[in-house]
Amino acid sequence: MSLADELYRETILDHYHNPRNQGILEGEKILSVEGVNPLCGDELVLYLEVKDGIVDGITIKSRGCSINTASGSMMTEAVKGQPLERVNDMISVFKDMMLNKSEDTPELPEEFEDLEALQGVKKYPVRIKCALLPWNTLIEGLRCAQTGDVAKAVVSTEHE
Numbered sequence: 092m093s094l095a096d097e098l099y100r101e102t103i104l105d106h107y108h109n110p111r112n113q114g115i116l117e118g119e120k121i122l123s124v125e126g127v128n129p130l131c132g133d134e135l136v137l138y139l140e141v142k143d144g145i146v147d148g149i150t151i152k153s154r155g156c157s158i159n160t161a162s163g164s165m166m167t168e169a170v171k172g173q174p175l176e177r178v179n180d181m182i183s184v185f186k187d188m189m190l191n192k193s194e195d196t197p198e199l200p201e202e203f204e205d206l207e208a209l210q211g212v213k214k215y216p217v218r219i220k221c222a223l224l225p226w227n228t229l230i231e232g233l234r235c236a237q238t239g240d241v242a243k244a245v246v247s248t249e250h251e
């Protein structure tokens with residue numbers, strides 16, 4: 092294992108053992124979206140509050156593997172307090188980073204300091220879905236926030 096891999100592993104384990112913004116958000120304007128990844132057994136509920144075009148509140152209640160929990164934890168840290176436009180950019184940068192097959196590291200925004208660690212997961216295609224689940228759930232949450240459709244939605248990796 093290279094030094095970079097070692098550092099990546101430590102970052103992931105840190106977020107897995109001490110996930111940030113973990114728990115339930117309560118309030119009138121809070122949306123919740125469920126995400127499931129049947130391939131691994133990851134389950135999470137994302138709580139989201141969008142106010143004045145900003146992701147004002149975001150938490151995750153997760154029961155997933157280390158990659159899934161760490162990715163969700165890093166994601167909440169990166170997007171919390173950010174304007175929607177920036178959040179959408181981060182979502183596409185992250186998906187590109189995880190799904191592009193090239194070895195080139197895309198140019199990453201500074202919020203990606205920890206998220207970069209998840210690049211190591213690309214070596215294990217089956218785990219990429221674990222890393223993407225919180226992000227795909229966030230996309231659905233943002234869609235609900237935009238359309239005002241607050242019905243409980245479920246995101247599943249099964250149909251991707």
Ligand code: ZN
Pocket residue numbers: 128131132133155156157158159221
């Ligand atoms: Zn998983």
